Amino acid sequence: MSEGSTGGPLRGIRVVEITxxxxxxxxxxLLGALGADVVKIELVGQEDFMRSAAMLHGVLLDDHGKGxxxxxVNRGKRxxxxxxxxxxxxxxxxxxIERADVFVTNLRDGGLAALxxxxxxxxxxxxxxxxxxxxxxxxxxxxxxxxxxxTIGMAYSGFMDHTSPSETPNYPPGSMSDxxxxxxxxxxxxxxxxxxxxxxxxxxxxxxxxxxxxxMQLLSVGMMASLGQRMPRFVREEATPLYSVYPTxxxxxxxxxxxxxxxxxxxxxxxxxxLLEDPRFARFEDIxxxxxxxxxxxxxxxxxxxxxxxxxxxxxxxxxxxxxxRVEDLPGDAQVVENEYLATFPDGYVAVPAPxxxxxxxxGRTVAAGYGEHTDEILAELxxxxxxxxxxxxxxxxx
Numbered sequence: 001m002s003e004g005s006t007g008g009p010l011r012g013i014r015v016v017e018i019t020x021x022x023x024x025x026x027x028x029x030l031l032g033a034l035g036a037d038v039v040k041i042e043l044v045g046q047e048d049f050m051r052s053a054a055m056l057h058g059v060l061l062d063d064h065g066k067g068x069x070x071x072x073v074n075r076g077k078r079x080x081x082x083x084x085x086x087x088x089x090x091x092x093x094x095x096x097i098e099r100a101d102v103f104v105t106n107l108r109d110g111g112l113a114a115l116x117x118x119x120x121x122x123x124x125x126x127x128x129x130x131x132x133x134x135x136x137x138x139x140x141x142x143x144x145x146x147x148x149x150x151t152i153g154m155a156y157s158g159f160m161d162h163t164s165p166s167e168t169p170n171y172p173p174g175s176m177s178d179x180x181x182x183x184x185x186x187x188x189x190x191x192x193x194x195x196x197x198x199x200x201x202x203x204x205x206x207x208x209x210x211x212x213x214x215x216m217q218l219l220s221v222g223m224m225a226s227l228g229q230r231m232p233r234f235v236r237e238e239a240t241p242l243y244s245v246y247p248t249x250x251x252x253x254x255x256x257x258x259x260x261x262x263x264x265x266x267x268x269x270x271x272x273x274x275l276l277e278d279p280r281f282a283r284f285e286d287i288x289x290x291x292x293x294x295x296x297x298x299x300x301x302x303x304x305x306x307x308x309x310x311x312x313x314x315x316x317x318x319x320x321x322x323x324x325x326r327v328e329d330l331p332g333d334a335q336v337v338e339n340e341y342l343a344t345f346p347d348g349y350v351a352v353p354a355p356x357x358x359x360x361x362x363x364g365r366t367v368a369a370g371y372g373e374h375t376d377e378i379l380a381e382l383x384x385x386x387x388x389x390x391x392x393x394x395x396x397x398x399x
Contacts, residue, residue, distance in 0.1 A: 008035020009358045013193065015102040016093075017041065017077065018084070018117060020049060021149060022175045023134045023209070024106030025073040026182025031102065031189060032076035033354040033363035038104075039096065039378055040074065040369075044083040044399045047371045050074065057173040068349045071368035073182075075345065080379075081372030081399035084115050088397045093117070095382050097125050101202075102189055106134035106182075108145065119204050128202045130192040134185045135208040150177035153209025162220055165235050181212040183355070241295040242266070242287060245324055246302040252324035253307050255314070260284045265317040270301050372399040 013036040017028040025040075025048075032038040042048050050070045054061055061069060083089040093116070097103060103122055105112060112118045112133075119131045136148020137156060146152075154160050154177045155169070164170035188205035196202055214221055220231045236244060242257040257266045263284055267275050275281045275297070280290040287294060302310065307323045314321040323329075330336050331350065340362060343353045347367040354363030375398050379389050392398045 008033070008361055008364060010190075011035040013037070013101045014099060015039065015104060016096050016100045017104045018115070019104060019106050021106070022050075022073050022178035023149070023182045024104060024185070025050070026179055027106075027132065027134060027185035027189070028104045029073055029076055030183060030186040030354060031104070032366070034358065034361070035364065036102070038077040039080050039374070040077040041080050041082050041084060041093070042371060043085075044081050044089075044396055047081075048074070051371065057175070067347075067368075068351075071345070071347060071349050072351050075347075075351070075368045076364050076366035077369060078374035078378060079369035079372055080375050082375070083397050084117070086395075086397050088392060088395065090116050092379065092382065092384075092392070092397070094122075094125055096378075097122050097129065099382075100126065100129060101193065102130045102132060104132045104185065104189070106185075108135070108147070109139075110145070123202065123204075126202070128196060128200065130189055130196065130202045131204045132185050132189045132192075133204065133206045134181050135206060137210045138208050139206060148209050150175040150209070153177035153181070153213055157210050157213030157217070158221070159213045159217065162217060162231075165233050177209050177213055180216060181207060181209050184212050184215075237292075237295070239291075239295075240288060241291050241298055244295065244298075246298050248302050248307040248310060249305055251307045253302060253310050254322045254324050256320040258320075262319055263287070266314070266319045269313050269317045269319060270298070272297065272301065375399060 010031060013031070015028060015031050015036045015038040017024065017038055017040045019025045019028060019040070028038045028040060040048075048070065050073060052066060053069055054066075056069060059065070082092055084093045103117070105117065107115075107117075109118065119133070122129055122131055136152060137143045137146060143156075148156075151171070154171065157177075159177070160169035160171055163172060184207045185205070188207060192203060192205045223229050223231060232238070242263065243255060245252050245254045255266065257263055264276055267273060267281075275294075279286070281287055281294060305313075311321050311323060325333065331342055336342055341352065342350055343363075343365060344350050345365055345367060353365070376389055379392070379398065384392070389398065
């Protein structure tokens with residue numbers, strides 16, 4: 001569905017954003033992709049860090065790369081360059097808040113208070129405002145005021161340990177914790193907007209890196225807390241062979257034969273019918289104590305065909321399987337392309353659009369604004385005439 005056909009499910013919702021890095025910007029971008037009018041405030045003379053970051057997770061970024069990075073978490077917003085630390089700038093900011101439905105931030109409480117952007121201040125100005133704040137390790141406790149981004153969030157939550165096949169922590173690249181936390185902020189905002197329809201009042205919604213990563217591990221952390229049992233690390237040589245990964249003639253394949261009825265067609269498709277009569281493997285429940293032997297048989301069998309050949313045969317037999325894709329396989333993958341899970345935006349950059357569909361709306365196909373691009377437009381909407389805008393610009397309040 002085209003961007004202009006309905007305007008998106010959040011059309012008419014006005015969002016003001018003061019954010020940095022990835023977490024907060026993702027929240028605003030997701031709301032914007034669903035049709036909200038999002039105004040991102042950047043300080044005068046201090047553009048958002050993501051516009052000029054020279055490296056991300058070990059990848060050096062040239063000018064093209066910097067443009068892609070900023071757009072990846074900020075497309076679809078209007079850009080306002082405003083000195084919110086000045087008296088005049090704060091008046092502009094508070095006038096924006098008077099008209100807004102949502103305020104999004106991932107700054108810490110001290111910085112927000114210094115800007116006059118704390119929850120008490122903004123809700124006093126606009127009681128219908130949904131005040132959305134992302135954070136690090138939570139709003140309470142001894143570490144509530146500590147700085148936190150995805151490295152810290154994934155480390156403290158146990159995610160680096162849980163996803164590692166060994167005692168050496170694993171750090172997945174891509175700011176996953178930031179992206180997920182930003183998405184959760186947007187989800188909380190939408191719930192608060194629905195609640196406001198019945199109460200007439202806004203309020204505060206919050207989440208954090210720690211809360212998000214615990215949610216992502218709800219089964220494993222819950223099992224430890226409730227049963228005192230740790231889910232085993234995934235070590236291929238020690239894994240249950242019926243849901244594991246195996247090398248093929250040209251790559252890797254994952255199989256997931258998790259039900260009793262999956263085992264016979266898997267064995268037959270692999271040409272291992274005789275195993276169904278082998279007392280070590282004949283019954284589904286006998287496989288686990290003999291898993292090392294079966295895994296070796298699979299290791300000897302799967303290299304006989306390509307991943308694609310095996311997937312074709314196994315899917316036809318009703319066995320769950322998948323190629324183990326590399327990141328570089330995904331941009332041209334037919335399943336990804338057909339579903340538009342990667343989209344080419346009008347600026348030519350390729351990125352992941354909104355991660356769901358609402359009545360056919362799959363997210364606006366928009367670009368990232370230049371620094372301060374919409375400053376005059378936004379102030380004109382607030383009632384500032386040209387002479388007033390010139391005065392604010394001369395005084396350094398706007399850019």
